[in-house]
Amino acid sequence: MRSIDVPSDVYDSVNVPEDEREDVLRRELAVSLYQEGMLSFGIARELADMPRREFHRLLGERTVERHYTDEELAEDLEYAQR
Numbered sequence: 001m002r003s004i005d006v007p008s009d010v011y012d013s014v015n016v017p018e019d020e021r022e023d024v025l026r027r028e029l030a031v032s033l034y035q036e037g038m039l040s041f042g043i044a045r046e047l048a049d050m051p052r053r054e055f056h057r058l059l060g061e062r063t064v065e066r067h068y069t070d071e072e073l074a075e076d077l078e079y080a081q082r
Contacts, residue, residue, distance in 0.1 A: 023049070027058070035064045042076035 006025065014021045030048035033039040039047065045055040059066065 030055075031058065031062060031064060034059070035062075037067060040075050040079075041066070041068060042079060 011021060011025075014024060016024050027048045027050070030039065030044040030050075033047070034041065034044035041055070045052060048055055048058070050058065
């Protein structure tokens with residue numbers, strides 16, 4: 001697993017209880033990268049550490065348009081076989 005550094009002042013500024021911050025940051029990053037087309041649904045869902053149905057619901061709540069290309073399907077299938 002890789003990690004990214006979040007400056008302490010940024011991490012401390014996230015306005016949620018401290019024990020929820022990492023989950024919130026992962027979820028927000030996953031939604032944003034999916035919305036921008038940088039991650040497939042499956043990989044974004046894994047980053048968010050959410051079951052498929054919950055991630056679908058979250059995207060719906062955020063009115064994020066779903067996209068799924070043949071390339072993303074192949075990527076998800078390859079990723080699932082690891």
